Amino acid sequence: MASTDSFGAKGTLGVGGSEYEIFRLSAVEGSEKLPYSLKVLLENLLRTEDGANVTADHIRALANWDPTAEPDTEIQFTPARVIMQDFTGVPCVVDLATMREAVTEMGGDPSKVNPLAPAELVIDHSVIIDIFGRPDAFERNVEFEYERNRERYQFLRWGQGAFDEFKVVPPGTGIVHQVNIEHLARTVMARNGQAYPDTLVGTDSHTTMVNGLGVLGWGVGGIEAEAAMLGQPVSMLIPKVLGFKLTGEIPPGATATDVVLTITEMLRKQGVVGKFVEFYGEGVGAVPLANRATIGNMSPEFGSTAAIFPIDDETVRYLKLTGRSAEQVALVEAYAKEQGLWHDPQAEPQYSETLELDLSTVVPSIAGPKRPQDRIELSQAKEAFRSSLADYASTPDQTDPDDAASSGSTVDEAGEESFPASDPASPAHDGNGDAGKPHAPISAAAGSGGRVSKPTKVTMGGAEFEIDHGAVVIASITSCTNTSNPSVMLGAALLAKNAVDKGLAVKPWVKTSMAPGSQVVTDYYEKAGLWPYLEKLGYHLVGYGCTTCIGNSGPLPEEVSAAVNEADLAVVSVLSGNRNFEGRINPDVKMNYLASPPLVIAYALAGTMDFDFESQPLGKDTDGTDVFLADIWPSAEDVQATIDGAITEEMFAKDYADVFRGDERWRSLPTPEGRTFEWDQESTYVRKPPYFEGMASEPAPVEDISGARVLALLGDSVTTDHISPAGAIKPGTPAAQYLDEHGVEKKDYNSFGSRRGNHEVMIRGTFANIRLRNQLLDDVSGGYTRDFTKDGAPQAFIYDAAQNYAAAGTPLVVLGGKEYGSGSSRDWAAKGTALLGVKAVIVESFERIHRSNLIGMGVIPLQFPQGESASSLGLDGTETFDIAGITELNDGTTPRTVKVTATKADGGKVEFDAVVRIDTPGEADYYRNGGILQYVLRGMLAS
The missing domain is CATH 3.20.19.10 (Aconitase, domain 4)
Structure with a gap:
């Protein structure tokens, strides 16, 4: 619909040989003072002004924004596009497919039902690390993924062919947010003769990663995403905006991950829920785009709606590197400069509040054991682990003395239990002659005081070793947060090379995994010749997907899992992801720590969180000399030289040239054809919802x-x-009963997340959370109510009572x-x-x-x-x-x-x-x- 253009903002912009219609911000008084992110919103309102949902008053309210006022003005924001992942995207496509049928039944043309804004779905949430530490891990995990998700994938493949403006990136390609920054994001849209800022909503909270490219967008629920796909606006309040000033440069030894953990801690303390965060100042230009994306990615962890960087030379450099066309790159630069969206390092826009970080003060850090904002300086990590351990393992005075004695724990002179860590020099994963030798426990209590300990023997693959509280059982390089960032990914690979050269090996109880967010990572590892070193340490490719970061870490080896559960050990995962909430990563693992990819490998070499990298060696080299982390940490110069030599524009062009086509498995899926979907009446994953049953072309009057x-x-x-509905499907509940009736075995229940395309399962899990308290009942929690269709109004499942009410009208x-x-x-x-x-x-x-x-x-x-x-x-x-x-x-x-x-x-x-x-x-x-x-x-x- 054409804008009513009350402000006379409509004009043209010539770039190269093309002319674009644009809506100039300079037509609105006060626009020049606005922060970058609000200028993007202002352009959106100018272009979509219709006099009803978007009015001249809304535009004036935004132009006259008071940075100090509490948000109270609601505006209608129309995103330029929508991005989805496979769990949350399936219901959106189910609804589109159902609309097509309804149109057909009402005598219309089903091919008219299409997303009105470009919609792209990346399948990245379904791969699980069942197989690891071996060359065929990737192939095997993808096979399992297809077996588990065949119905959903056939449906999405149908949608890819049936709908215009809807594209699917098939499994085994990458993670949605990394694919977005490397390929899908436009930064400036060119569509229907208009040029305007690329904006989006996504059905995943870390959609904010694209904020690093100057693209305003954030995660929303499925209904808002569907609305945006169908050209409808998303309702929002004009937000407060926090300006975050960056100065200085990251010091040697610190990484982008350390920067983002520092920023997360700062912004959580400040309180930014519901606000936009925007980076400004002279230091912005020195922040590489990959680091900007890592910072944007963590926006949900510090609680802001968005965390955006403006467009500048670095944005343009990255767009060129990642293979965007010359025409697109020229448009981005010309449009941003014309509209006042190009970063001015000297500018001090109005902000609601400001914070500042001197990047030179950042130190190596991790975060945990349960929240991303709980940052710990690496030098304090051992001490912090020990103080947290009391919350996860019984303390000495709570431990039965007989139990302590039988466990083989030792008592030091202070009367506290000391920690038998395993010998750091012991080899693992490499299959050499020493692998079968027992790993002797050593005391690691010195320096930080004693701690509760329960050494537990494990025999696995012919080797015997001991694990204890704090054993690192998962060390996973995972998640788009960091795998999109070559500095930390190549840093990890160089650290692996240095470790192998020194004769170090990963401990045998550590489940290692490498799950990059795009195939470009594999390419530059290959070109730099670094894969053999990663694989020597067990870091074989396991999949391109979210994996450990969303809890798809897969099972621990049976022997390790049994020991952990029998001894009730508080063991640890270390991952390069963005979330480490309790219970999220693996059911056997109580404590989870976020770390940079190089530190993930360092902890896999150490084998325990009860470790001080400064004072404790990781092992001995071939000459018997102690090797410390500092001895194998790659220099910033080495990392940069490897980046310069290994990453090329051609890699991005090659890997994304046919990104929607998929591999042979995807292309050979038997897929229904036609403009409407052939619903499988036996499917328990994808079913036609009843939203349009009995719908007439004109709405009936609303009724009291x-x-x-x-x-x-x-x-x-x-x-x-x-x-x-969320999480596992519990036996005996209405959702489980439905699956039982449809011949699904308990082991195949899967989760509510995987069955979001089946409304029958989902409504049976609505209001069924075990922590929900329905006050119609006394001291009962979970999905229950009173059923007043029955004498005495007895207790019933909410779903069952609702069905009885429906039958009674x-x-x-x-x-x-x-x-x-x-x-x-x-x-x-x-x-x-x-x-x-x-x-x-x-x-x-x-x-x-x-x-x-x-x-x-x-x-x-x-x-x-x-x-x-x-x-x-x-x-x-x-x-x-x-x-x-x-x-x-x-x-x-x-x-x-x-x-x-x-x-x-x-x-x-x-x-x-x-x-x-x-x-x-x-x-x-x-x-x-x-x-x-x-x-x-x-x-x-x-x-």
Whole structure:
């Protein structure tokens, strides 16, 4: 739709031989003072101004932004494109496929149903490290991946062929965010004769990695992503913006990972939730683009919506290196300079608040054992581990003396247990003649005081060794956060070479893995001749995907797992990822640490977190001399020389030339053809949802709600993670019963995440979180309610009760407290609510995005009168609810309040006026149509 252009901003820009329509920011007074990120938003509003959802007042509010004010102005942001990963992307494609059928049934042309904004999906979340430490690991893991996910992949492959503007990067190619910065990101879009900033939303929180390229975007739930794909805006508040000034340069020995862990700690302390972070100052130009991307990637860890770097010479250099066309690179530079989006190192834009970091003060660091913001200086790592260990392992005075004696632990002079680490010089993985010798325990208590210890013998592959609390059982180079960064990846490989040259080896209990985020990494390792050294230490390629970082670390070797569980050891993973929450990485591993790729290998050589790299040797060289980490750490000059000699523009051009084509496995998948999808009635992964059943070309008038029952009465701070199905599928629950009925064995239940394309599984897991407390029941948590269709209203699963209410024609409401719907697992929180038959949610206050998502699914969000709550009104959830006044929406207006009457069993009534939280004209249109998908579908039919 053409902009109404109230400010006369529309003009043209000539670049090379092409002319582009642009909307000049200079047409709006005050724009020049705005931070970079808000200039991008301002251009977005200028270009999409329609007089209704985006008005001249919105544009003026943004241009006159008050850095100190609390955000209260809602705007409609229209992203230029959408990016998805396979877990969260599948439901979006399922909904598009279902829309096609609905259009066909209503006499329309199914080929008209397409994403209206470019949408790209990268399959990266499904590969698991089942096989490691051997040359065929990659091939075997990909085979297992296809076996487990065949149905989903066939469906996505159909979508790739059926939809315009929808592209799939097949399995075994890379990680979504790394593929985005190396290939998919445009920085400036050229589309339909217009040039405008590349912006996006993604169905993964680390979408912010692309902020390093000057591209504004962040992670959203599936409903917002679907809306954006279908050309609808995303509702947001004009945010506060924190300016982060960078000065100085990273010192020798420190890495980009150390920088990002330092920034994460600083910003967590500052408090940036809901804010944009923007980097500025003279130091920005000295930050390589790969480092910028690493910093942007961690935005969810420090809590900001985005963490963006402006466009400058370094951006242009990276675009050239990664094989973008000369025309595209020229457009980026010309457009950024024309619009005031080119970085001026001397500029001091207005910011809500500022922070500063002198990069020369950064020191080697790790973070853990359970949060990314818990940074530890490497020199303090052993001490910090010991102080954390008390939370994960029984302390000496809690240990049975007989148990301690039988475990073989020793007692030092202070009466505390000392730690038997294994001999650092012992070989592993290399199959040489010493591998079968027992690994003798040594005391590692000196210097930091004693600590709880439980040495446990393991026999594996003919070797016998001991592991204890703190043993590093996973050391994984994983995640786009760091594998996109050649300085740390080549640093790790050079460290591996130096270690092998000195005769060092990884400990036999360490599960090693190398899972880069793109094939370019493999290429430059090959060209630099460094693969043999990595493989000598067990760092064989295991897959191109998220792997360990999202918990797909695969099982530990059985012998190690058994020892860990029998002795209840607090063992450790070290990974180059972005998240290390408890229980995330591997079920056997209690403590998880984030580290740079070189330090991942260093800890694999040490074999334990109870280690001081400054004072303890990693082993001995062939002459019997102690080898310390400092002896094998590559110099910055060596790393840079290797980068210069090993990485070429041709690598990116070659690896991305046919990125959507896939390998032979992908191309040979038997795939349905045709403009509509042939649903497999036996599939338990991908099913046609009922959103459009019985839908007419014109929406029926909205109706008031009468005779509704309460499905759940909930307290404060109920999050979308409480509502949305997630994690493992528990036997005996409605979701498991459904899978049982469809012949799925318990071992093949898989997870809710993998079955997001099957609404039948997902609605059975909605409101089923084990920590959810439904106050209709006393002292019961989990997915239960009272079923008022039965005498005595007995306890029932929420899903089963909802089915009985649906059969009786009874609508449902949910009652809640403050901050209802904060959290991240958003799309199924709203979809599941709607599919269970909930027509209204009445709470004290909403999280903004979940409120919007409920409307997008045809559920009306209502708030109790100011200062009132379910308990203050005397509501206990046993009432029958009537809601009158909704029908005013049929007149094209949105009522400010509606009348709610709750009738108790004895006939007593509670009446109140609930505030209607339909906040924009667009949201009112969605609600009148029964939801956003129906609204868009009718628009397509009309056009």
